[in-house]
Amino acid sequence: MSKKNEDSPEVATGQHYTTGNHAAAEGSLAAGCKFFGGYPITPSSEIAEHMALRLPKINGNFVQFEDEIASIAGILGASWGGVKSMTATSGPGYSLMVENIGLGLMTETPCVIVNVQRGGPSTGLPTLIGQQDVMQARWGSHGDYETIAISPSNVQECFDLALECFNLSEQYRLPVTLLMDEVIGHMSERLVIPPKEELTIISRKKPTDPPDKHLPYKADDSLVPPMATAGEGYRVMVTGLTHDERGYPDLTPEAQDKAVRRINDKIRLNKDKIIKLEEYMLDDAKTAIVSFGTSARAAKGAVNRARKKGIKVGLLRLITLWPFPDEKIDQLADQVDRIIIPEINYGQVTREVERAAHGKTEVKGDFRLGGAIHTPQEILKEIERN
């Protein structure tokens, strides 16, 4: 993006030709993000770089911390200070963050973590694609929790879904992961940013009761308690220990049951509102492709090629990876003879599809281990194989 655009306000309305990483940064800014704390890592560094240029110009703050552990701690603190906050990293950095992501889940702290996936495990393939952190985004931290992770397939979606991540994190009060990948992060495409007034921006509910009567973890039917900012006169209690509605540690099975059940149920019971899917040519399909991120582009190309040959195949693109669309997969398993899952890992989404299909249809993964992406022709071959 040009210097000129970087001078513009929070929402860089207009047409751009830019990378997925810059688009994710702009989507975050448009959502109202005012704090970025991070430690640069390939292939996500351009997000930090872009935020470092943009945030100081719109009354925001950028901090490069000493490592990823401090970065996630910093954005949790910023969130309790009342601002929308984020970090961006890749697999190795996310690994360092998972402990404090758990703290964010237990303390119901809204924030956004972008993971631009590269090949792993460990240092793996720093500059090349992977989609191997799907399970980490779900189960990386210890304990029982539900979480949200979203996966864009093009540059426009990096903007749209970064904004959506902030909205969901504010609405449901939890850390939300934007699970990108190296190819989407680094490639350039057209990005159209609408005028500010056309964007839907959600911010956390604030308490309305008097400060002396306020219970910071008492939720209404939404199961999401209003969140006071430190310094507004309300008592702000933040602890990773199991806590009661006052926020005081309460280390009993009863308190644990109540607290942990609620932080899970606030997502479980709203799955239908949270989950976003793209269904493409599925109506009469006998074979379904389930894919996400960069892989879903080639999958769609394969569906188009197969349809030209008269093969009844469709695509279910998982925009939301977590919570997983169990019901949709279950329906699909009733309809189709086979589900193929192209993914750049050794079977992470495939395992979920197997679980949700309940043995009613054949489930087959089409794996790349990282570093390269499927071509539409390769997926077509898989479709044509009997």
Added chain:
Amino acid sequence: MSRVEVRFAGFGGQGIGLMGRLLGEAVALGEGKNSVMTQSYGPESRGGASSADVVIDTDDIDFPKATDLDYFVVMSQEAYSKYIPKLKKGGIIFVEEDLVTLDEHADKAKKIFKIPATKIAESLGSRLYANIAMLGFLCANTDDIVSEESLLKVMKTKIKARYVEKNLVAFQKGKEHQ
């Protein structure tokens, strides 16, 4: 579908990435078509191998990388040797003739356009304009990539103001080269 794949390749410092960005943006914002630009480069900021791919299509671009090049725009010997196998049979080569010696692998090309882009740039005061001279040459000799109008518009907004004028001259010189 009318997918067109263009690869710019040379060494770091020649402005290969800029060529890709200018073309990609001119197509996507000026021509109403889709384009995806991807880059690859070595760890060195100058001297290492550098390439930029632009995939152009009226439909959605399902595969973002170039695999079967319609156009190969090449500005170094190393890049030529590395990528010539990727040129489609019947594809077209644009070559910096003073920096690249073609071999029998180029026989599969339908056409080969040669330009001393670096010399042209040096005549304008700096070899840094070679990439834009090449872009002008490419634009003048193709009709399914991009219009001159879209490209010039992007150049005026994306190139630093104090360098625009010289680059426009380089573009013109490349365009006029026979």
